[in-house]
Amino acid sequence: MSVLSSVSVRRPSRLDRAKAQVGWLSALLLLVILVVWEAAVRMLDIPAIVLPTPIAVFEALGEGLGTGSYLPHIAVTFTEIICGFLAGAGLGIALGILIGQSLFLERLLYPYVVAFQTVPKVAIAPIIVIWFGYGLSSKVIITAAIAFFPLLANTIVGLRSAPTEQIDMLRAHTATEWQIFRMSRLPQALPFIFVGLDVAIVLSVIGAIVGEFVGAKEGLGFLILQKNFNFDMAGVFAILLVLSLIGVGLHLLMTTIQRRVLFWANSNQIHVTGL
Amino acid sequence: MHAIQRSAVVAPVAREKKALVTISSLEKRYRSRDRADVHALCDINLAIEDGSFVTIVGPSGCGKSTLLRILAGILARSSGSVRMGQTEIDGPSRQVGVVFQSPVLLPWRTVVDNVMVPSEVQRLDLGAARKRARELLALVGLADFEDRYPGELSGGMQQRVGICRALVHQPSVLLMDEPFGALDAMTRETMNVELLRIWREQNITIILVTHSIPEAIFLADRVVVMTPRPGRVAEVVDVHLPRPRTLAMFNTPDFGRYVTTIRRHFGSVGTE
Numbered sequence: 206m207s208v209l210s211s212v213s214v215r216r217p218s219r220l221d222r223a224k225a226q227v228g229w230l231s232a233l234l235l236l237v238i239l240v241v242w243e244a245a246v247r248m249l250d251i252p253a254i255v256l257p258t259p260i261a262v263f264e265a266l267g268e269g270l271g272t273g274s275y276l277p278h279i280a281v282t283f284t285e286i287i288c289g290f291l292a293g294a295g296l297g298i299a300l301g302i303l304i305g306q307s308l309f310l311e312r313l314l315y316p317y318v319v320a321f322q323t324v325p326k327v328a329i330a331p332i333i334v335i336w337f338g339y340g341l342s343s344k345v346i347i348t349a350a351i352a353f354f355p356l357l358a359n360t361i362v363g364l365r366s367a368p369t370e371q372i373d374m375l376r377a378h379t380a381t382e383w384q385i386f387r388m389s390r391l392p393q394a395l396p397f398i399f400v401g402l403d404v405a406i407v408l409s410v411i412g413a414i415v416g417e418f419v420g421a422k423e424g425l426g427f428l429i430l431q432k433n434f435n436f437d438m439a440g441v442f443a444i445l446l447v448l449s450l451i452g453v454g455l456h457l458l459m460t461t462i463q464r465r466v467l468f469w470a471n472s473n474q475i476h477v478t479g480l
Numbered sequence: 481m482h483a484i485q486r487s488a489v490v491a492p493v494a495r496e497k498k499a500l501v502t503i504s505s506l507e508k509r510y511r512s513r514d515r516a517d518v519h520a521l522c523d524i525n526l527a528i529e530d531g532s533f534v535t536i537v538g539p540s541g542c543g544k545s546t547l548l549r550i551l552a553g554i555l556a557r558s559s560g561s562v563r564m565g566q567t568e569i570d571g572p573s574r575q576v577g578v579v580f581q582s583p584v585l586l587p588w589r590t591v592v593d594n595v596m597v598p599s600e601v602q603r604l605d606l607g608a609a610r611k612r613a614r615e616l617l618a619l620v621g622l623a624d625f626e627d628r629y630p631g632e633l634s635g636g637m638q639q640r641v642g643i644c645r646a647l648v649h650q651p652s653v654l655l656m657d658e659p660f661g662a663l664d665a666m667t668r669e670t671m672n673v674e675l676l677r678i679w680r681e682q683n684i685t686i687i688l689v690t691h692s693i694p695e696a697i698f699l700a701d702r703v704v705v706m707t708p709r710p711g712r713v714a715e716v717v718d719v720h721l722p723r724p725r726t727l728a729m730f731n732t733p734d735f736g737r738y739v740t741t742i743r744r745h746f747g748s749v750g751t752e
């Protein structure tokens with residue numbers, strides 16, 4: 206029966222170990238930067254309203270979290286990020302699937318989509334706030350508008366990426382277009398869609414803050430403006446830290462989901478980002 | 481439609497048994513806007529008997545894949561007729577299984593789920609299909625690999641999975657386009673022997689395209705020799721080597737004579 210052929214198995218490689226080492230080095234670098242920063246501010250006597258020391262920033266952070274004064278704002282901004290992301294990503298994927306169905310639809314609709322994308326979302330944010338008010342919905346819409354495009358572009362490219370041989374194989378065994386979509390095109394598009402999701406989730410954080418900058422009564426962006434107004438630089442930096450933690454957390458969540466869903470995908474495949 | 485004109489090509493044996501696939505006056509031109517048309521197939525006439533093993537051999541670019549894709553119903557012909565039994569082939573058929581040069585497995589499905597694809601597509605009884613998929617995998621020595629993913633299998637194993645997939649829905653015709661072209665010589669020979677065993681056990685008609693003359697002879701009841709572009713049938717050679725075939729036959733004088741007969745058509749060019 207001749208099953209002499211060997212089975213290849215993935216094991217932790219030298220590359221993985223090298224990655225871990227770089228991780229440690231990277232953490233060390235952060236520590237060095239913080240120490241130099243602290244020392245520079247103290248020695249050069251830089252005023253706290255220009256640049257706070259790292260220690261002051263951590264103190265402000267501790268206070269904000271400890272007293273619970275950040276919490277309602279974190280909840281508001283987080284809600285805006287998640288709702289905007291889901292709406293924008295959902296719309297991007299749906300429209301991507303629609304446009305991906307035919308070159309005709311692509312030629313018909315894509316120019317308008319690109320035109321929309323070239324308009325800076327920051328520039329339309331004031332209009333959105335006037336139309337939809339100072340509450341949650343205007344932030345969700347601005348965030349969605351930013352999260353939308355990476356998913357649209359990646360979905361279209363992804364759906365086109367199915368190998369013709371795979372489609373021929375399915376068609377030769379009498380698959381319908383819908384079966385070909387379900388069994389080949391969509392799974393083939395998933396790695397591309399996940400790249401889009403990862404880009405979009407990080408952009409969503411920006412979207413929510415931009416929205417709050419333009420007009421809001423609560424949220425982390427609103428809090429930044431308020432602290433800026435009061436010359437509380439340490440407070441501003443503390444909130445920036447919270448924001449970047451939210452961003453990194455969401456990015457890690459996304460890559461974890463991606464690794465689970467795309468267990469079969471080659472990690473060294475190259476994908477477009479759609480930006 | 482058209483009468484079979486080049487009757488010399490259709491050997492008399494064809495009339496003793498039932499012809500399963502009948503190709504008459506088949507033409508294929510690839511049209512293109514910016515370049516000259518490609519005349520890929522020219523006046524192909526063939527009758528393929530039920531249960532036979534037919535190989536098609538010819539140099540690269542002579543239209544072998546084109547012919548197979550037309551038989552599979554995934555490429556439209558320009559003119560002529562292709563019938564399976566009494567019905568004209570005008571699209572993919574449930575009676576057909578196809579194997580391509582590369583295994584074309586779906587990497588997100590396990591081996592057994594890959595084999596199930598045609599049954600799923602054709603909405604057959606999935607319980608029965610799974611049982612049959614397991615039997616087929618056991619037949620090609622992959623019983624222990626059912627629940628692995630394709631990425632964990634070697635090229636030869638993947639191609640075996642592809643063959644099982646083409647058989648799972650119990651087709652009457654198996655179309656194979658250079659199925660072993662990407663394998664090393666050793667694996668290729670074992671696969672040839674295995675394929676003959678499958679053919680015997682599954683009671684199926686096989687049409688296999690190759691550019692290897694020895695492979696074409698070793699497998700076939702009849703070898704269809706094609707000319708370079710535009711592809712025509714140069715000769716149909718009946719192979720009378722005894723069955724079951726063994727790898728030792730490659731070195732017999734009879735085998736050598738078949739090789740010489742076929743190689744004549746390619747002159748110094750050869751196919752391999």
Ligand SMILES: Nc1ncnc2c1ncn2[C@@H]1O[C@H](COP(=O)(O)OP(=O)(O)O)[C@@H](O)[C@H]1O
Nearest residue numbers: 510518520539540541542543544545546547709
């Ligand atoms: N889609 C196509 N459009 C135009 N020409 C094609 C196309 N597919 C194949 N051809 C041409 O038709 C000829 C036969 O191709 P093919 O059937 O693939 O040959 P083979 O399988 O024998 O190598 C070749 O010259 C090839 O370039």
Ligand SMILES: [Mg+2]
Nearest residue numbers: 544545546657
């Ligand atoms: Mg070919």
